[in-house]
Amino acid sequence: MRTRAHRGLLAAVTAVSAVVLPVVSAAPAGAAPDPRTLSQAVKAPAVKRHLQAFQEIAAAHGGTRAAGTPGYDASAGYVADRLREAGYRVTLQEFEFPFFREITETTMRRVAPSAKAYTRMTHFRVMTYSGSGSVTAAVRAVDVKLPPPATANGSTSGCEAADFAGFTPGDIALLQRGTCTFQVKAENAQAAGARGVIIFNEGQAGEGRADRRGLIGGALDGTTVNIPVVGTTFAVGKELSAPGTAVTLTTHTEGDPKRRTHNVLAESRWGDPDRVAMLGAHLDSVPEGPGINDNGSGSAGVLETAIQAGGLQTRNRLRFAFWGAEELGLLGSKHYVAGLSAAEKAGIRLYLNFDMIASPNHVFGIYDGDDSDRTGSPAGPAGSDKIEKLFESYFRTARQPYTGTDFTGRSDYGPFIAAGIPAGGLFTGAEGVKTAAEAAKFGGRAGVAYDKCYHEACDTIANISDKALRVNSGAIATAAFTYAYSPVLPGGSTRSGRAAAGGSGRAASGGGGLGHDHDHAGVPS
Template identity: 65%
Template sequence: MRNTLRRGLGVATATTALVLPLVWAGPADAGSDPDIAGLARTISAPGVEKHMRKLQEIANANGGTRAAGTPGHVASRDYVAAQLKKAGYKVTLQSFPFDFFEEKSTATLQRISPDPKVYTPTPPDNGSLGDFATMTYSGSGDVTAPLQKVDLVLPPAPTPSSTSGCEAGDFAGFTPGNIALLQRGTCTFQVKAANAQAAGARGVIIFNEGQPGRTETNQGTLGDSSVTIPVVSASFAVGEELAAPASSVVRLKTDTISERRTTQNVIADSRWGDPNKVVQLGAHLDSVLAGPGINDNGSGSAAILEIASKIGFLPTKNKLRFSFWSAEELGLLGSEYYVANLSAADKAKTKLYLNFDMVASPNYALKIYDGDDSDATGSPAGPAGSDEIEKLFEKYFDTLRQGHVGTDFDGRSDYGPFIDAGIPAGGLFTGAEGIKTPAEQALFGGTAGVAYDSCYHQSCDTIANVNSKALALNTGAIATAALVYAFSSDLPGPDTRPATAARTAAPPAHVHAHGGSAG
């Protein structure tokens, strides 16, 4: 079905040209500001696709990935930086350290004695879960040694409560050189593995605790690269089986790279505009190791790169800042580092942040971040002004009679650190591994009951994994928002203009109706 959703890339020009002139007549106090709709019309999806194809070429030349800490990300960084410099921006490469992890080949777990048995692994490309899986940030090694049980609770308690391996005292009497068998429970995997390593264990197996919902293999993480011995997770059934004999010998093999590396965010400032009023747009540039990441998130990166390239010459009222984050796939590391290193004064100057992560999913829904929690899903609203950003995007799609839905600020993308800092935020999203609903099918077409992006975090997230209609619609929306806020005297959040200007400015004609009209 995915093939029926992928339109030919050539239709995007017509789509964008039709929608952009209709959307924005300009703020009431615009005065001599330029024709925003006319400027937005110069930005089209084919220009975005050109950058996406370049990112695909970069991945092809670098082992099929653009993940942070790899040559593919370095080449992506250099391409983006060169394009921005060419467009007249002041470009900064912001370096920061992070813990890199790669599982180079499939792990091995087997019982040598008694009753030899080979267990089914979970492959490095995040395929179907097996009997066990390599923990993220596991060390590398090939160990055959006696298995030693550490403070296990078998059968499991009715509720999660195991403290197996949580305290150094659990390893009193542990024989250095053995492989430690631990049970999931009340402390982190990192604490368990670090205690085992300190006690002299040459490898660690952490099996699920055993209560309902805690029986399958858990693909956990150790959080950082401080543990250097092999560590795997296992299902409860495997752990129970390994624990049954009074003594056994096990082979445990992992083949990983787990080390501290350095990567860079790309930050580009326009040479125009009030430096005390920064309008910031961002997208993460890194992919996962498993694939080239052209929808996730070559689409968002390419969209803001094309917009930046087209409007860099404009003498805007407010300063534009375009941000290309690294290591988002490892936990928003690039945006977290950036925000954490802003001074209080610089945070105050950042008037809003717009985030674009996956804007061309093949089975798309047009999702606008729910700045005011008007969807009443229980997720917190964004900082004051986030509701205004949401309404601007709603107005864009409503003008086109194009349906749209809300999506929560669930912390899964780079708006998170900005929201935590109290900066108004918003943006667009077309769906990841979530399942499209029948109501969304009615609004957007496609197939209900199927993931928005069935290639999410996989090697098939290539240039073929892009819906050009979604890309064109979102490109228009992003360009319009960038230009509106670049020239606006009334940015989202508390009104800081002089009283006279605030009184005379006409209120914006916002329409706030999630879902809109099918178009």
């Protein structure tokens, strides 16, 4: 028996399609609805209404939807309610994580040899999971290399306890980015008696590496460091390395090593449970803002697609995920994948990730599943190339330009490709700067960030490109409905049964494409 939602989608067959879906191993005539027409049921205004709901939730909860806050819980409640209304079995998958926020804004000013105030989020920013404290002390450079090294691994400042030989306890340690994680550097400094840590960007890039002169926006791995830790630009770090420099550094933060949050998971009631097409987006924002582009946009596109697919009797099982604590190091998706059995992993034939799909100065980025650009990160697991080609076909028939973007491992596809599950998705750019060639191809402004409000309070509903939202929402729907009915999926054969997912199983790393997706905890500095 067909539900009202199913009948409504079938009625869309008579509509004029705005985008013609490429031929992708379609089922026999009459066996299933046409994905080309079903995709038209996902309308941009409906997606925008979800974004407005996220904006209102953030406004009612201190301007943020960060994991572990009431704003995130309200966002998850909104998504879960809409999914239940659409007929899904919804699971709230709980997990524990180390929570962090700034209670009051961090300050840093130089007091010697002359006074100078530094601007938060321009010259410096607090590291996630920094401890609290206020200290006025001499700045002591630790194994700092000026000019910066151009070696493959870069600076090793603070990576070894021996770097702190002769360090005066009570001073503030000045460390240079490179080689080991921020956590290792900060822990070594704390063990040496430092009362504060300043980690500055490495400097001019070495050959084949990204420019490392701007503001660091990183994180420690947890709440084990109880002294102030901030990141700065290369220019500020170089300035502070001068002999006789002293600063006042003040942080007031909150950390909870065992706070709980949850992923929102929805499973369709139809389709082969051994042939799962999974779509996901992270639902949390950073503490600094409402996160409407990052990543209300991806969440809204996936949510509306799920709603419109709710009543369909599909060939394959659809599963939708809204991840928690992505901004703290992909914690929600890592927890989910780590809890899967080998058979459950094999049953997920593909994972599609949508993180920032409406950047105001956007490009249309498709994850480079086959490493066709031969730069940066390697190809995804076997089958990822087929996902990339489906999205390319969509953009060609929509007469929209597109470009490849690397699997850097810095969004929620990371745990899936590490498990050998074919993956793909879309990305419109974060804090990276649009080139002149990209401006000529996609429009917008060269020399300006793809999203000037990335991880800022201004990432509001006003920070959304309606065009990018519309085009990418159509791409999400097209992929979802194609894989819902296709007898051939990227991660398996046409037969039912659990076939092993292909691919190398390696976690991708490195740079390329549109720059990294995000800065997260646990990523080497």
